[in-house]
Amino acid sequence: MEQLKQAIRDRGKVLSSNVLKVDTFLNHQVDVNLMAAVGQEFAHLFKNEKITKVLTIESSGIAPSFMAASTLGTPLIFARKKKSLTMNDNVFVSKVYSFTKQETNEITVSKDFLLPGDSVLIIDDFLANGQAALGLVDIVKQAGAKVAGIGIVIEKSFQDGRSKLEEAGYRVESLARVHSLENGQVTFVDELISNNL
């Protein structure tokens, strides 16, 4: 998605060969027009999958998922990283290990909102090693529902998240695939292909 790649080039900041900071438009300040376009693109890509629910994870997944759910005409569910005060024990739980924080967190979704027969589009802001996406997949499977696909805003293609998800049989659509952050430069996968590198 060219508009997104341009935002990453112009407004992203490469902090290291592994860390891309996009808090100017995605995960702290939100460019709502860009995120609306991102959501519509997800809706377009998965329009034939008879999606009944869009599932993401708080907080940064909410903005890029909002217009996807709106366009597909489905509810949006965001998994909780921390159980809320009004949440009871009627929840699906999955453990998600964070390599960057080196800790395991539980994500939870109320059993009221995912049902057998649901066809679920999972959306997240980043795909790196795939742990968060696999946690969401696990929750959808606990519900007896179907994972219709996984939509990612920014994929770090130099990590193995995509291959893990594809090996598990899931369709992954990433709107920007970052090949490398070496030397403070962002290069995208499709630039490599178009340049025959």
Added chain:
Amino acid sequence: MEQLKQAIRDRGKVLSSNVLKVDTFLNHQVDVNLMAAVGQEFAHLFKNEKITKVLTIESSGIAPSFMAASTLGTPLIFARKKKSLTMNDNVFVSKVYSFTKQETNEITVSKDFLLPGDSVLIIDDFLANGQAALGLVDIVKQAGAKVAGIGIVIEKSFQDGRSKLEEAGYRVESLARVHSLENGQVTFVDELISNNL
């Protein structure tokens, strides 16, 4: 806002005389059409305030703020309850005491995104004792910016948040004002007025 009050009546759950659970449409599962209407209503109410930024707090503030920022043509900023890994020390911080959790948390906003001269619309999902809203107000003031107003999805009018904010001189617009949750029943402030109770 009648559509919101109807959702509270039909899909909210009164857990106690103090706790209203709305995770069917607001803070876990999101009714994106209703939240889009909520956001547009905020944009309408504050359309003459020359808003330059919409500020909310993760996670439940993001969905009702999304369309407000989109309609007003401004960025949306969500304050972080936990500093993210890519956040440096260039942040405004405010302490927010939670009466329900009986703990103090710090909320943070990068100094890059709030500037003197900004006219800021603060939006939050609930207003009870006003601590979260006052924390956001504090951050706007630290930035030297102006609080143009405060938009609340659901106000618990039997708590003192509104009076604190109004005494401090701020305009508060709540789309649903809950007078009472006694006896498992939701009654709204404007129902009292229209019934002359």
